[in-house]
Amino acid sequence: MSELRDSAVLEEARLLREEARQLVRGDISALREGLAEKPIGRRIREHAAGEIVETIDMARDIASENKAVVGLTIAAVAGWLLRAPLSRIAGRWLAIAQGE
Numbered sequence: 001m002s003e004l005r006d007s008a009v010l011e012e013a014r015l016l017r018e019e020a021r022q023l024v025r026g027d028i029s030a031l032r033e034g035l036a037e038k039p040i041g042r043r044i045r046e047h048a049a050g051e052i053v054e055t056i057d058m059a060r061d062i063a064s065e066n067k068a069v070v071g072l073t074i075a076a077v078a079g080w081l082l083r084a085p086l087s088r089i090a091g092r093w094l095a096i097a098q099g100e
Contacts, residue, residue, distance in 0.1 A: 063070050079086065
């Protein structure tokens, strides 16, 4: 009796394995067809371009809502980058103002 049960279990396992194998083969076939249609590099490029466009749109929206903050930030960065020339100019003005 146990031999019959064991062979039935084995047969069921074989059928399940074959079913799973067919599913995997179908998935592989679908993947190959999809990659033939649109290669991975193209998919990545399109996805990256879409993300860049979204980021630019979001930045544009934020900038339009906060114009004063953006302006002050740009002015602060420019001031920081030009701090040496601005210090020299301010020093000259002070020297002129003090009569030196």
